[in-house]
Amino acid sequence: MTATLVTGIAELVTHDEAYDGPLGIVRDAAIVATDGQVSWVGPASDAPDADRRVDVEGRCVVPGFVDSHSHLVFAGDRSAEFAARMTGEPYDGGGIAVSVEATRAASDDELRALLRTRVAEMRAQGTTTVEIKSGYGLDVAHEERALRIAREFTDETTFLGAHVVPPEARGDRSAYVDLVVGDMLEACKPYARWVDVFCEPHSPHAFTEDEARRVLTAGRDGGLELRVHGNQLGHGPGVALAVELGAASVDHCTYLSDDDVEALASSETVATLLPGVEFSTRSPYPSGRRLIDAGATVALATDCNPGTCYSSSIVLMIALAVREMGMTPEEALTAVTLGSARSLRRDDIGHLRVGARADLTVLDAPSYLHIPYRPGVPLARALDL
Numbered sequence: 064m065t066a067t068l069v070t071g072i073a074e075l076v077t078h079d080e081a082y083d084g085p086l087g088i089v090r091d092a093a094i095v096a097t098d099g100q101v102s103w104v105g106p107a108s109d110a111p112d113a114d115r116r117v118d119v120e121g122r123c124v125v126p127g128f129v130d131s132h133s134h135l136v137f138a139g140d141r142s143a144e145f146a147a148r149m150t151g152e153p154y155d156g157g158g159i160a161v162s163v164e165a166t167r168a169a170s171d172d173e174l175r176a177l178l179r180t181r182v183a184e185m186r187a188q189g190t191t192t193v194e195i196k197s198g199y200g201l202d203v204a205h206e207e208r209a210l211r212i213a214r215e216f217t218d219e220t221t222f223l224g225a226h227v228v229p230p231e232a233r234g235d236r237s238a239y240v241d242l243v244v245g246d247m248l249e250a251c252k253p254y255a256r257w258v259d260v261f262c263e264p265h266s267p268h269a270f271t272e273d274e275a276r277r278v279l280t281a282g283r284d285g286g287l288e289l290r291v292h293g294n295q296l297g298h299g300p301g302v303a304l305a306v307e308l309g310a311a312s313v314d315h316c317t318y319l320s321d322d323d324v325e326a327l328a329s330s331e332t333v334a335t336l337l338p339g340v341e342f343s344t345r346s347p348y349p350s351g352r353r354l355i356d357a358g359a360t361v362a363l364a365t366d367c368n369p370g371t372c373y374s375s376s377i378v379l380m381i382a383l384a385v386r387e388m389g390m391t392p393e394e395a396l397t398a399v400t401l402g403s404a405r406s407l408r409r410d411d412i413g414h415l416r417v418g419a420r421a422d423l424t425v426l427d428a429p430s431y432l433h434i435p436y437r438p439g440v441p442l443a444r445a446l447d448l
């Protein structure tokens with residue numbers, strides 16, 4: 064057993080109700096990590112002895128960020144599509160085919176190297192858990208490969224064969240859905256924890272409510288847990304379907320009716336907001352305030368992907384949620400820690416109570432308030448213990 068004592072913490076965010084305010088803050092704090100788990104938390108003056116010491120010299124420490132929505136397994140470049148959107152082109156999911164072509168053409172080692180770089184980029188910005196989806200393979204072999212490689216980096220892998228109908232299958236959508244719920248699911252499920260679907264009647268490339276229901280129920284029957292891309296491009300059935308089927312999370316939630324908000328508030332389904340997508344597609348931001356006031360659980364994630372948001376920065380998402388979505392700094396920080404952990408049905412991450420995984424993120428600042436206060440400044444990094 065090796066115990067590491069972290070000292071010099073000006074402000075420690077624990078999410079432990081025994082401590083101060085909505086974030087459970089301990090000031091002038093210390094924390095002990097023993098074999099990867101938090102074994103002691105409290106004021107530095109009471110800290111026990113340990114084998115090793117790390118002094119963070121007056122910085123703030125928060126739970127490692129949980130990025131519960133990303134599409135990191137891709138090759139190719141769509142920066143021109145982004146530039147076109149900034150001058151008025153709408154997003155409809157059609158560009159996904161460009162990433163599919165480049166991803167299929169990449170070797171395993173190329174994809175692995177790209178993924179390694181992206182996961183490291185996240186960690187260097189404070190993210191200690193990441194969910195990674197497939198969805199740029201869209202045939203049996205390439206979806207299976209994407210998940211197999213993603214599994215080398217995280218247990219939170221999501222089968223997204225139902226991202227869009229690939230170009231070669233456009234003549235026969237129902238044959239493609241048959242493939243997704245048949246051979247593709249069979250090949251992918253050994254490497255996936257979750258199944259997801261882009262349920263979006265406003266995109267000709269994505270899936271209808273009935274198609275999405277088929278994909279989700281087949282995934283569930285195959286032992287996977289459910290997540291949904293819903294209500295991104297307009298009002299639609301995604302949120303209601305996610306709640307009806309007991310999905311852990313419905314992500315985007317850009318356009319919500321009162322019924323959607325009420326359904327989320329009276330369910331266990333987390334509303335995962337992805338403000339980087341609104342930023343990078345010039346779309347209206349949904350109101351986090353409305354969801355929180357109604358009683359829904361809100362998570363925030365990057366959705367890091369080559370189309371709608373090529374940012375790996377959770378701190379940017381916090382700043383956008385505070386500036387554009389009516390959330391307080393406390394709510395936004397909670398949404399990238401406890402909220403996103405809940406969307407992954409995990410209780411060992413997203414907080415720093417005794418027994419949690421010792422995932423610590425340190426800020427080059429005395430307080431968590433500096434995250435939205437200093438946008439664009441690289442304040443956060445995961446602490447290597």
Ligand SMILES: N=CN[C@@H](CCC(=O)O)C(=O)O
Binds near residue numbers: 134292340
């Ligand atoms: N909207 C669906 N899928 C991704 C975007 C994928 C892409 O455009 O490459 C998203 O979550 O925004």
Ligand SMILES: [Zn+2]
Binds near residue numbers: 133368
């Ligand atoms: Zn997504």
